Amino acid sequence: MTAHLLTPSDAIEKLHRQVERKWPAAVCADLGVGDPVTFSVPLRPGVSTGTAVARLGYAAWHEWHMRWREFADRHPGVQIVRKPVSVQGVKGDYPATLVADLDAAAALVSATAPPAVDVARARALASSLLFTGAILTPATLRATCQLGADDAEVLLSAVTWLSQNPDASAWTARQLPVPGMHTKWLDTHGALLRDVAGRDVRDEVRPRPAVLHLTYADPEHAASGRRRHDAWTTGDTHDIAYRPRIVLVVENRDSRLWFPPVRDTVVVEGGGKAAAALLADVPWIRAADHIVYWGDMDADGYAILNGFRAALAEPAPDGAPPKTVTSILMDVTDLHRYAAHGVNHDKGGRPIKASPAVLTHLTEGEAAAYDTVATAGPAPFRRIEQEAIPLTDAATRLLDVLPKLLP
Structure with missing residues (x-):
């Protein structure tokens, strides 16, 4: 360790990092959960003898000492632990460690940088979590404090509701009658609710059957005059009009509704x-x-392609074997071919963001295209929408890949 002296600003910077890391444990400890937490910063690491002081220089030592004396006068609530050092034959007590509790540390840090935490709010939320019977840990407290006020209130309501309702199987995830909880709240915050409640209500609720919207693309079926569009629900007794040899899953409704005729094919809206x-x-x-x-x-x-391919790579619950998924019009060559349709903003006019996700189930050509549109660096564009590509091109490409797929 290299001997050096920390100035007050150096110490506060280190204290800031400690507060960011340890404040949840400190709040929990104040409520009896976990061991007490203190915040401390060594002020003169490696400097404990007169020889070490001499190496640094007496002028630097004196200036450092005066700065800490002024600091102590301005911050009487902060403890400066002093330890003896003999300097030029005179023994004296000099600053050695800055020690503070959470309140003092947070106050020091907030004077020079944005506060790492609203301590009062953190304590209030921690107390509320304990009051509702939730599991309070530094991790759950940190995650709860990251919620907005409304979502935090819903979380507390959900914990209370779960404690009063040991069986949630009568509702779907969107039907849970938790005060203030909107229908998609659980999609975003289900993992945190699991951690604070000690049970995963997402595994308990009534599953929602999958409803597939599909289009019969087989020309012979169309010529029969029967319905072209259909819906299929898992668990129902209804069956589809014919068993397809080819299932094409598309992302958007228009692409399904108007897909050109292709023999033995059903087009499904993903x-x-x-x-x-x-x-x-x-x-x-x-x-x-x-x-x-x-x-x-x-x-x-x-x-979506990555997840779909990963899901089909595993056997089905009924024992059906894994299946291979081929894509069309999603290769890097397709990206370049249709580049004129590339956009950088969504339908609301907001810039489309890069994606850090690592997708392990893409082909080399798909991965190259994904890297192009999802890169954190400059991108020529972020999206080519499926609807911008002529459906005749899609039908042609499907027919092109089928000979490679057929046995």
């Missing part, structure tokens, strides 16, 4: 990440000879 994963357990999709995916060329589109 409907996003969660819905695409549910498709993997649909028996007649698994039973198809070939499963093909086509989505937007953007971070979400590739994430």
Whole structure:
């Protein structure tokens, strides 16, 4: 360790990092959860003898000592632990360690930088968590404090509701009658609720059956005059009009509704990440000879493909074997071909963000395209929407890949 002297500003910077790291444990300890926490910063590491002082220089030592004397006068609530050192043959007590509790440390830090935590709010939330019977740990407290006021209130209401309702199987996740909880709150905050409540209500609620919207693309079926569009619900007795050899999953409704005729094919509307994963357990999709995916060329589109492919790579709950998923119009060559349709803003005019997600189930060509649109660096564009690509191109590409898929 190199001997050196910390100035008050140096010490406060180190204290800031400690507060950011340890404040949840300190708040919990104040309420009897965990061991007491103090914040301390050595002020002269490696400097405990007169020889060490001489190496640093007496002028530097004196200036440092005066600065800490002034600091102590300005901050009487902060403890400066002093230890003896003999300097030029004279023994005296000099600052050695800055010690503070959470309140004093937070006050010191907030004077020079944005506060790491609102201590009063953290204590109030910690007390409320304990009052509701929640599991209070530094991790759950930190996560709770990161919520907005409304979401934190819903979390507390949810913990209370769960303590009063040991069985949640009568409701779906969106039907839970928790005061203040909107229908999608659990999608975002379910993991935190699990950690503070000690049970995962997402595993208890009544599952929502998958509802698939599909289009019959087979030309012979269309010529029969029967319905072209249909819906299929898991667990129902209704069956589809014919068993397809080819299932094409698309991301957007327009692409499904108006897909051109292709023999032995059913076009299914994927409907996003969660819905695409549910498709993997649909028996007649698994039973198809070939499963093909086509989505937007953007971070979400590739994430959906990645998740869909990963889900189908595992055996189904009913024992059906894994299946391979092929994509169309999602290769890096397609990205360049349709680059004129690339956009950088979403429908609300907001810039489309990069994605740090690592997708391990993409082909080399798909991964190159994903890296292009999802990179954290400059990108030519962030999205090519599926609807911008002519459906005739998609049908042609599907027919092009089928000979490679057919046995």
